[in-house]
Amino acid sequence: MDALQYLENFLQSLVAGLLMGAMYGLMCVGLTIIFGVMRVINFAQGEFMMLGMYFAYFCFAWFGTYAFFGGLWFPFFLALLAGPAVFLVGVLLHRLLINAVTGRRGNKLEAQGHYAQLVLTLGVALVLQNGGLFLFGSSPVSVANELSYSAWEWGPVVGDRVSVFVNQAQTISALLALVVVIGFAMLMNKSRLGKSLRASADNPDAAIYMGINVDRAHRLAFGFGVGITAIGGGLLASNAPFQPYIGTEYVIIMYAGVVLGGLGSIRGAFLGGLSIGVLQQVSAIILPNQLQNTVIFICFLIIILFRPQGFFGNKDRTA
Amino acid sequence: MTKPVLLQLDNICAGYGEIDVLQDISIKLLEGELISVVGPNGAGKTTLFKTISGIVTPSSGQIHFRENDLLGVEASRRAHLGLAHVPEGRQVFPSLTILENLEMGAFAEKGRAEFKENLEKIISWFPVLGERREQLAGTLSGGEQQMLAIGRGLAASPDILMLDEPSMGLAPAIVDEIFERLIEIHRTSELSVILVEQRVAEALHFANRAYVLEAGKIILSGKPEELQNDDRIRQAYLGM
Amino acid sequence: MSSVRKDFLHIGLFGLVYMILALLVGNSYYLLIMTIVPVWAVMGLSWNLFSGYSGLVSFGHAAFFGLGAYLVALCMVVWDLNPWLTIMLATAVGGLSALLVGIPTFRLRGHYFALAMLAYPLALLYIFEWLGYQEVALPMKREMPVLYMQFENPVAYIALALALLLAALGITSILSHSRFGMSLLAIKLDEDAAEAAGINTLYWKLIAITISGALAGAAGGFYAVVLLVVTPLAVFGMLVSAQALIFAMFGGVGTLWGPVLGAFILVPLSELLYARYAADFPGIQGVIYGVAIIAVILFAPEGILWKVRSILKPGQFRMLGSTASITDLEADESLLAVSQSGAGEKILEVAGVSKAFGGLQATDQLSFAVKSGELLGIIGPNGAGKTTLFNLLNGFIKPDKGEITFQGQSLMKKRPNKICAMGIARTFQVAKPFTHLSVLDNVVIGAYVHTRSKEEASRHASAAIKLVGLENQCDLPGANLTNKELRLMELARALASLPKLILVDEILAGLDPDAMQEMLLVLEKVRKLGITIVIIEHSMQAMVKLVDRFIVLDHGALLAEGRPEEIVKNPQVIEAYLGKKWLEND
Known part of the structure; x- marks a missing residue:
C-alpha cells in the first residue's frame, strides 16, 4: 500500500468514526443525564439501547409495508419514536424500582446502600438482556435497508485516486443524532423543566426548598436518559445486526465516552462519544477487528485512572 | 392590636436517627414580624x-402554617404554600446563572406570577445580581452568593422568609451590608422573617422577638432589649 | 471457645454433611450440580472477602476467574501440565493480577471504582478472542486420569470442589476475626475515619483484593477442569462477575456463610430451571439472577442472612466485628501517658x-x-x-x-x-x-x-x-x-x-x-x-x-x-x- 492509500483508509475511517461517533455521542448524552441529575450509574443503559433497537425492528417488521414514509425513511422515523416509547418504560421502572434506592432513600440505606442503585441496575440489565433472549430470540437481526448499503462518493479529495465513501444511512442517522442532542440541550438549558432538573442535580435539598419535586425530576431524568439512548440504539439498528446481549459491550463504550467528556456534562458526553467513535474506527486501520473494543476499554481505564474529571467537562455547564 | 399567628411550632422534637437534636421546641411567628433564633x-x-422545610421529619409535635397542618404537607409542596428557605451556607445552584437561580426561586405559582416585579425589586436591593445576571452562580464570591440566595428566596413572593446564618463565613463589611438590606426589605415589604444567626448583636438588634437555643432546647425568649442584658447570652459566646 | 474455632467446627460439620449427601446422590446430573455449586460459592466468598468487607464493589472478578481458567486449560493443552500444579499456579496468577489491578484502581472510589473494575474482564475477553482462544478444550488423558484430575467417579470432583470451598471458608474465618477484618470493616464504614485512625487503607485494600483474586483464580482453574471447555464469554463474561456479587449479596454481605448460602440457593435453582425450560426460555438463568438481586436490594439490602437474623431477633442492632469484651478492666490509664x-x-x-x-x-x-x-x-x-x-x-x-x-x-x-x-x-x-x-x-x-x-x-x-x-x-x-x-x-x-x-x-x-x-x-x-x-x-x-x-x-x-x-x-x-x-x- 502506498501513502495515498493509507490516506484514503484514514479519511474513510475518520468519516465513518465521526458518523458512528455521533450516534455514540447521543447515547452518551442519555447516560450522562441520568448520572448528572440523579448521581446514579445505570448499568442497564446498554439494555435500554437494545430495547430501542428492537422497538425499531419490530415496528418495522409489523408496519413497514404500510409505511407512510416508504421503506427508506421509515426506520429513522421509528428510531425517533423509540425515544418516547422507552421514555415511558424508564419512567415506569423508576417509579417501581429505581426510586426505592436513589436520592434521599438511598442515603438512608446502610453500608452497602451506597452501591444499592449500582447493583439494582445490574439486576435490571440481567433481566432485560436475558428476558430479551426469550422475547426476541438469539439470532441477530437488523433494520437494514437500501440506504444502509449505499454511499455517497466524496472526492477525489487528493489527486485523482483518493475519495471517501460516505454511508447514506449512517449520515442520516448521525444528522438525526445531532438534531436530537441539540434539541435536548436546548430543553435542558432554556426550559423551566430543564432548569429545574439542573437545579435538582446541583443541590437536591435546595431544589426542594424552591418547591421542586425532586423525585419527579429524577423520574423524568431517568426517562429522558434511557429514551435518548434508545433513539441512539434505534439509529444504530439500521447499521449493523444486533442481538439481545449487545448492551454489555456498548455500556462500556458509552461509559468511555461519558468519562472522557466528564461525567454529567451534555456537551462533554457528546464530544466524548464522538471521540470514541473516531478512536474505534481509526484504530481498526492498524489493529485487528477483535481488538477494537479492547482499545476502547483500555482507553477508558487510562482516562478514568488518570483524568477522572474527563477532558471536555465544562464544569460550569453541567446538567 | 394583635397580629395573627403565621407559623406556630408546638413541642417539636426532631433529629437524625434515634437521637433528638431538638427537644420540645415551641416557637411562634406573627404576621409581619422578624424573629431571631440565636x-x-x-x-x-x-x-x-430543616424541620420546618420538611427535610427532617419530627418525632413528635406539631407545626402549623396559617391554618395548614404543615407536617401533612410534602417537603417540596411547602414552598408552594409560601415558605422560602434561604439555607445555611447559601446553597445556590452553582451551574445555573444568577437569573436562572432567581427563576428557580420563583418556581412556585405565586413567585412565577409576580416574577417580573420581583426581579426588579431584587435587583434594586442587590444591584450586583442585575449586573451579572448571566454569570454562573458557582463563580460568585461568598457575599454575592449570599445576596443571590436571599434574592432567590424573595423571588418566591413568600409569606415567610427563613434565613439561616446569612453572615456565615463573610467579611464584616459584607455582613453589615447584607443586614442593612434585610432590614430594608423587611420594613418596606412587611415580610415575615425568621432569622437564625450566630452574630447575636445584629440578630437581637433587628428582631421584634428572639429565642435562644442551646443544646436543642429554648433556654430564653423574649424582647431583644431584655435578652441583650441577660448575662447568659454573653456567657454563652464569650464565657465571661 | 474462640470465634475462629467455632467457625472451624461449623465448617468441618458442613463438609462432612455435604460429603455424605454426595455419596447418597446417584443421579449424575445432580452430582454435576453438586460440583458446580461449591465452585460458585468460592467465587461468592472471593468477592465477599474483598467487596463484602471493604465496601468497594467489584464488577470485575471475572478477570481473575478467567485468567485462572485459561491458565489451567492452556497449560494442559500446550505443555501437558497437570491441574494439581496449575490450579496452584492459577491461584498465584489470580492473586498477582488482582494486586496489579488494585494498585492503579484504588486511586478511585465509589462509582468510578466500580466502573473501572468492569472494564478489566471485558478487555481480557476480547484479547483472548483475538488470540484465537475462542474455545479451548482440555484433552482427555486416559493413561493418567488422576494426575490430570479426570476421575471416573464424579464424587471425586465434588470432594475437590468441597476442599476448595472449605479452604476458602477457613481463610475467610481467620481473616475476618483478625486485624485484617477489623481494618476492612472500618474502611467500609467510613474510609476517612479509618485513615485518620491510623489504618493504612491502601495497604489493607491491596491485601484484600490479592487474597480475593487468588481465590477467584483457584475457582476459575478448577472450573476449567470440571467443565473441560473454556470460552472467553463463559469465564470473562459479565455474568461471572455478576454471579460472584449476587451470591454474596443475596446470602449476606460481609458474613462467612452468606455467599455459600447464596450459591447454594441460586445455582441449583437456575441450573434445574435451565435444564427444564432452556428450550423455551433460553435466558432463564440470567433472569433468575437478575430478579434475585433486584429482590434482595429492595427487600433485604444486606442479604437474607441479615434479614433472617433481624426477623428472629427484632430490635437487635446488627453488629459486625469481633465484639470482643473488655479484657482488662484494670487497664492502667498511665499506659496512655506521654513522657x-x-x-x-x-x-x-x-x-x-x-x-x-x-x-x-x-x-x-x-x-x-x-x-x-x-x-x-x-x-x-x-x-x-x-x-x-x-x-x-x-x-x-x-x-x-x-x-x-x-x-x-x-x-x-x-x-x-x-x-x-x-x-x-x-x-x-x-x-x-x-x-x-x-x-x-x-x-x-x-x-x-x-x-x-x-x-x-x-x-x-x-x-x-x-x-x-x-x-x-x-x-x-x-x-x-x-x-x-x-x-x-x-x-x-x-x-x-x-x-x-x-x-x-x-x-x-x-x-x-x-x-x-x-x-x-x-x-x-x-x-x-x-x-x-x-x-x-x-x-x-x-x-x-x-x-x-x-x-x-x-x-x-x-x-x-x-x-x-x-x-x-x-x-x-x-x-x-x-x-x-x-x-x-x-
Whole structure:
C-alpha cells in the first residue's frame, strides 16, 4: 500500500468514526443525564439501547409495508419514536424500582446502600438482556435497508485516486443524532423543566426548598436518559445486526465516552462519544477487528485512572 | 392590636436517627414580624429550619402554617404554600446563572406570577445580581452568593422568609451590608422573617422577638432589649 | 471457645454433611450440580472477602476467574501440565493480577471504582478472542486420569470442589476475626475515619483484593477442569462477575456463610430451571439472577442472612466485628501517658500555610506553633477555617503553600494514617463512628496503629475507654450512642493510638451544661497524661477556664493570639463574634 492509500483508509475511517461517533455521542448524552441529575450509574443503559433497537425492528417488521414514509425513511422515523416509547418504560421502572434506592432513600440505606442503585441496575440489565433472549430470540437481526448499503462518493479529495465513501444511512442517522442532542440541550438549558432538573442535580435539598419535586425530576431524568439512548440504539439498528446481549459491550463504550467528556456534562458526553467513535474506527486501520473494543476499554481505564474529571467537562455547564 | 399567628411550632422534637437534636421546641411567628433564633454551634438551629422545610421529619409535635397542618404537607409542596428557605451556607445552584437561580426561586405559582416585579425589586436591593445576571452562580464570591440566595428566596413572593446564618463565613463589611438590606426589605415589604444567626448583636438588634437555643432546647425568649442584658447570652459566646 | 474455632467446627460439620449427601446422590446430573455449586460459592466468598468487607464493589472478578481458567486449560493443552500444579499456579496468577489491578484502581472510589473494575474482564475477553482462544478444550488423558484430575467417579470432583470451598471458608474465618477484618470493616464504614485512625487503607485494600483474586483464580482453574471447555464469554463474561456479587449479596454481605448460602440457593435453582425450560426460555438463568438481586436490594439490602437474623431477633442492632469484651478492666490509664521530658518545646509548627477552595480562601498565610504539653484553643466564628486547618494538620488535604512540621519532621507528604502513627490523632466535628461496630471495637481500631497484637490493642483500648468513662457502654454499637457518648468514644479512639498531640474538633458543640462539664473533666485528665491538646471551639464559654492559650481565626487568617483573659477583652474578637452592634451598645 502506498501513502495515498493509507490516506484514503484514514479519511474513510475518520468519516465513518465521526458518523458512528455521533450516534455514540447521543447515547452518551442519555447516560450522562441520568448520572448528572440523579448521581446514579445505570448499568442497564446498554439494555435500554437494545430495547430501542428492537422497538425499531419490530415496528418495522409489523408496519413497514404500510409505511407512510416508504421503506427508506421509515426506520429513522421509528428510531425517533423509540425515544418516547422507552421514555415511558424508564419512567415506569423508576417509579417501581429505581426510586426505592436513589436520592434521599438511598442515603438512608446502610453500608452497602451506597452501591444499592449500582447493583439494582445490574439486576435490571440481567433481566432485560436475558428476558430479551426469550422475547426476541438469539439470532441477530437488523433494520437494514437500501440506504444502509449505499454511499455517497466524496472526492477525489487528493489527486485523482483518493475519495471517501460516505454511508447514506449512517449520515442520516448521525444528522438525526445531532438534531436530537441539540434539541435536548436546548430543553435542558432554556426550559423551566430543564432548569429545574439542573437545579435538582446541583443541590437536591435546595431544589426542594424552591418547591421542586425532586423525585419527579429524577423520574423524568431517568426517562429522558434511557429514551435518548434508545433513539441512539434505534439509529444504530439500521447499521449493523444486533442481538439481545449487545448492551454489555456498548455500556462500556458509552461509559468511555461519558468519562472522557466528564461525567454529567451534555456537551462533554457528546464530544466524548464522538471521540470514541473516531478512536474505534481509526484504530481498526492498524489493529485487528477483535481488538477494537479492547482499545476502547483500555482507553477508558487510562482516562478514568488518570483524568477522572474527563477532558471536555465544562464544569460550569453541567446538567 | 394583635397580629395573627403565621407559623406556630408546638413541642417539636426532631433529629437524625434515634437521637433528638431538638427537644420540645415551641416557637411562634406573627404576621409581619422578624424573629431571631440565636445559639452556639450544634444547638440545633439548622435542624429547626430543616424541620420546618420538611427535610427532617419530627418525632413528635406539631407545626402549623396559617391554618395548614404543615407536617401533612410534602417537603417540596411547602414552598408552594409560601415558605422560602434561604439555607445555611447559601446553597445556590452553582451551574445555573444568577437569573436562572432567581427563576428557580420563583418556581412556585405565586413567585412565577409576580416574577417580573420581583426581579426588579431584587435587583434594586442587590444591584450586583442585575449586573451579572448571566454569570454562573458557582463563580460568585461568598457575599454575592449570599445576596443571590436571599434574592432567590424573595423571588418566591413568600409569606415567610427563613434565613439561616446569612453572615456565615463573610467579611464584616459584607455582613453589615447584607443586614442593612434585610432590614430594608423587611420594613418596606412587611415580610415575615425568621432569622437564625450566630452574630447575636445584629440578630437581637433587628428582631421584634428572639429565642435562644442551646443544646436543642429554648433556654430564653423574649424582647431583644431584655435578652441583650441577660448575662447568659454573653456567657454563652464569650464565657465571661 | 474462640470465634475462629467455632467457625472451624461449623465448617468441618458442613463438609462432612455435604460429603455424605454426595455419596447418597446417584443421579449424575445432580452430582454435576453438586460440583458446580461449591465452585460458585468460592467465587461468592472471593468477592465477599474483598467487596463484602471493604465496601468497594467489584464488577470485575471475572478477570481473575478467567485468567485462572485459561491458565489451567492452556497449560494442559500446550505443555501437558497437570491441574494439581496449575490450579496452584492459577491461584498465584489470580492473586498477582488482582494486586496489579488494585494498585492503579484504588486511586478511585465509589462509582468510578466500580466502573473501572468492569472494564478489566471485558478487555481480557476480547484479547483472548483475538488470540484465537475462542474455545479451548482440555484433552482427555486416559493413561493418567488422576494426575490430570479426570476421575471416573464424579464424587471425586465434588470432594475437590468441597476442599476448595472449605479452604476458602477457613481463610475467610481467620481473616475476618483478625486485624485484617477489623481494618476492612472500618474502611467500609467510613474510609476517612479509618485513615485518620491510623489504618493504612491502601495497604489493607491491596491485601484484600490479592487474597480475593487468588481465590477467584483457584475457582476459575478448577472450573476449567470440571467443565473441560473454556470460552472467553463463559469465564470473562459479565455474568461471572455478576454471579460472584449476587451470591454474596443475596446470602449476606460481609458474613462467612452468606455467599455459600447464596450459591447454594441460586445455582441449583437456575441450573434445574435451565435444564427444564432452556428450550423455551433460553435466558432463564440470567433472569433468575437478575430478579434475585433486584429482590434482595429492595427487600433485604444486606442479604437474607441479615434479614433472617433481624426477623428472629427484632430490635437487635446488627453488629459486625469481633465484639470482643473488655479484657482488662484494670487497664492502667498511665499506659496512655506521654513522657514529659520535652514539655514546653515546640511540638507542632505551622508556617505560612494557605489553602483555597475555588474562590474561597479557607486558610490564609497562617503561622503558629504548639508547645509540647499545652492546651491550645483555636476559636473563631463559623466559616473561619478551623476545620480546614485540622484537615491540613492530619493530612486529609494538602496546603497550597506553607509548611507543617511535627517534632521536626515535615508532614507535607504524609498520608493521614502515617501522621496518626507519628502521634497526631484527631476527632471530628461531625462524629464519625463506625456505626456497626461496638464501642470497644471502634476504639480497638485506633489502637492497632502501634501494635499488631490483639491483646495489646485491646489493653490500650480498655485504658482509653476507662479514661473517658465509657466502660458501661463498651458493648453498644456505635450507632446507638448519644451525642456526648459519641464524642467521648471518638476521643477514646484517638487516645488509643497513643498520640502525643490530639486534635479535638468542636467536642462541646450541642452539649448541655452538665455534659459539657463532664467533657471538660475528661479533657483535663487527658492533659494530665502529658498529651498536647489542640481544641477547636466555636464558643469560648468553658474554654476560657480550660485552655492555656487561644488562637483566634477569622477568614482563615490569624486574628489574635494570647492568654484567655486577654482574648475575651480584645475588641476585634468581640466584633468577630457578636458583631459591631455589640460594641456600639456597650
